[in-house]
Amino acid sequence: MRIEVKNLSKRFNREWIFKNLTYQFDKSCVAITGPNGSGKSTLLQILWGQMLPSQGEIAYSLAEQIISIEEVYKHVSIATPYLELVEEFTLTEMVNFHFHFKKSLHAKPTAELLEIFELTHARNKTISNFSSGMRQRLKLGLAFYSDTQALFLDEPTTNLDTKATDWYLHQLNTVIGERLILIASNQAHEYPANAQKLNILDYK
Numbered sequence: 001m002r003i004e005v006k007n008l009s010k011r012f013n014r015e016w017i018f019k020n021l022t023y024q025f026d027k028s029c030v031a032i033t034g035p036n037g038s039g040k041s042t043l044l045q046i047l048w049g050q051m052l053p054s055q056g057e058i059a060y061s062l063a064e065q066i067i068s069i070e071e072v073y074k075h076v077s078i079a080t081p082y083l084e085l086v087e088e089f090t091l092t093e094m095v096n097f098h099f100h101f102k103k104s105l106h107a108k109p110t111a112e113l114l115e116i117f118e119l120t121h122a123r124n125k126t127i128s129n130f131s132s133g134m135r136q137r138l139k140l141g142l143a144f145y146s147d148t149q150a151l152f153l154d155e156p157t158t159n160l161d162t163k164a165t166d167w168y169l170h171q172l173n174t175v176i177g178e179r180l181i182l183i184a185s186n187q188a189h190e191y192p193a194n195a196q197k198l199n200i201l202d203y204k
Contacts, residue, residue, distance in 0.1 A: 001062050001149035001180045008056035018203040029181040031191040034200035040184035079143035080154035087128040103147040117141035132159035144171045150180040
């Protein structure tokens with residue numbers, strides 16, 4: 001999947017969050033860097049189609065075929081700390097619900113996915129009783145194992161302990177080169193050393 005932006009700008013009231021960003025996101029891993037509050041999450045939300053820019057153009061394509069903004073959601077998977085889960089669902093119900101709308105990568109059954117997520121022990125536990133770390137691991141697992149062409153990760157190791165962070169890095173390594181990956185982060189361990197880097201501060 002390719003995302004091309006030209007003179008992309010966003011402001012809230014009179015404050016410009018970023019201005020005149022021209023960039024081509026192709027099948028690669030791009031780290032969007034910058035301090036907290038600098039606009040990384042805002043840029044991600046614009047790129048996956050949740051938020052409109054104040055100025056500029058965005059074009060989406062796949063295998064040289066144009067994707068309309070209304071169809072972008074079919075091609076992306078997302079994991080963010082602010083992404084909401086259905087609190088009343090058990091883990092098994094949440095996974096089944098998610099993959100009712102998104103095709104599972106390699107058509108893996110739910111039981112196998114729970115093993116990969118290392119959450120089998122919690123299969124009958126309701127999401128409302130999950131720790132913050134379990135929630136984040138679930139969000140990442142659902143994103144990694146959705147059969148999509150673009151993966152958006154916002155501060156992916158938030159609430160993860162060392163073991164879970166290692167799990168995340170392993171999963172990330174398995175998909176690099178397979179699809180477009182955009183990671184918003186101010187921590188270098190969250191993205192590969194050879195990732196392309198876009199510093200949001202360069203567009204202030």
